[in-house]
Amino acid sequence: MARTALICGAGGFIGSHLVKRLKREGFWVRGVDLKFPEFSETEADDFVIADLRDQKNCSAVIDRRFDEVYQLAADMGGAGYIFTGEHDAAIMHNSASINLNVLEGCKNRAIKHVFYSSSACIYPAHNQTDPNDPFTREDSAYPANPDSDYGWEKLFSERLYLSYNRNYGMQCRVARYHNIFGPEGTWTGGREKAPAAICRKIAAAADGDAIEVWGDGLQTRSFLYIDECIDGTLRLARSTVNVPVNIGSDEMVSINELVSMVMALAGKQLEVRHIPGPMGVRGRTSHNELIAKLLGWRPSAPLMQGLQETYPWIESQVMRSRGSNARPYVGTAPRAVAQSHGHQIGA
Numbered sequence: 001m002a003r004t005a006l007i008c009g010a011g012g013f014i015g016s017h018l019v020k021r022l023k024r025e026g027f028w029v030r031g032v033d034l035k036f037p038e039f040s041e042t043e044a045d046d047f048v049i050a051d052l053r054d055q056k057n058c059s060a061v062i063d064r065r066f067d068e069v070y071q072l073a074a075d076m077g078g079a080g081y082i083f084t085g086e087h088d089a090a091i092m093h094n095s096a097s098i099n100l101n102v103l104e105g106c107k108n109r110a111i112k113h114v115f116y117s118s119s120a121c122i123y124p125a126h127n128q129t130d131p132n133d134p135f136t137r138e139d140s141a142y143p144a145n146p147d148s149d150y151g152w153e154k155l156f157s158e159r160l161y162l163s164y165n166r167n168y169g170m171q172c173r174v175a176r177y178h179n180i181f182g183p184e185g186t187w188t189g190g191r192e193k194a195p196a197a198i199c200r201k202i203a204a205a206a207d208g209d210a211i212e213v214w215g216d217g218l219q220t221r222s223f224l225y226i227d228e229c230i231d232g233t234l235r236l237a238r239s240t241v242n243v244p245v246n247i248g249s250d251e252m253v254s255i256n257e258l259v260s261m262v263m264a265l266a267g268k269q270l271e272v273r274h275i276p277g278p279m280g281v282r283g284r285t286s287h288n289e290l291i292a293k294l295l296g297w298r299p300s301a302p303l304m305q306g307l308q309e310t311y312p313w314i315e316s317q318v319m320r321s322r323g324s325n326a327r328p329y330v331g332t333a334p335r336a337v338a339q340s341h342g343h344q345i346g347a
């Protein structure tokens, strides 16, 4: 009989890629989300449109002893959503409710293997003030001082999952993702991350135009390509590692360097105008010693390789949104893709 998996947040960026991977591995997959994937038809065997803030909906979708559960659903977004302060109450209420309900549902069905996606945003702000030397080793999370309420909720939920391990004999695994990017990720609307926003701005600009970049562009980050994120997720989910582990790249670049890389890919020379905007911490990269030690693996693909896959996809989205012909991007379905199956509960 096929192994079974539940993916919460299967309509989102990472969740929809994870569905595809688990289907390739031969799983029977149920996806659940508030929405279908935006850019391609879901490959889940069963896709349920449901609000996981409601415990009744959680009980309904967790109706069996799944072999693996992946909890990726969260109220999240890029800096434009998380760091303005305007959405703090919604972020904390919505994401905490989802985590409390999903985990309780799993406990009630005696499900052992639950993966939870935490974030680099849990790391203390005071360790990320130097753009050239940010510190994100896993054990530096405490004393806690995340720079956003999004990070505080993630930290609370990490503890929640680990407490179910201790008190109920579950085997929850917790990853701290660092800036995941790739095709079929949000690229516009305010929730997109830096690589997608920069690709969009450059794709939309004509040679000689100016593009706007938040802050002075000297802030540093690392970005992990989606395929490697899924590799790390599955390795961690199926391991015996019972502490939170970073899943991210340690190739740190400044935002200005990222802009230059994308311009080179696009073959465009554009003026960069630095404007005030939410920036998050000054520097961040993934500290990868623990994952290498515990899993014998760490992400290794160069950033440029992932950008080479991502830029043409975003360019095609920009062109399509303007109604013109883009350079074709093989393997991408049109936006607002029709879904042939799926059903709704709790509406």
Ligand code: NAD
Residues within 6 Å of the ligand: 008, 009, 010, 011, 012, 013, 014, 015, 032, 033, 034, 035, 050, 051, 052, 053, 071, 072, 073, 074, 075, 076, 077, 094, 098, 117, 118, 119, 120, 176, 177, 178, 179, 180, 181, 193
């Ligand atoms: P995403 O926003 O694309 O996916 C999250 C999904 O959760 C969305 O499709 C959304 O509709 C769904 N969701 C939100 N509220 C829901 C609810 N009440 N009921 C059901 N579904 C709901 O985000 P993503 O980039 O795929 O991220 C997945 C997870 O990884 C999130 O928990 C996020 O916090 C975490 N994470 C992501 C990154 C990154 O760089 N993408 C970095 C750190 C952590």
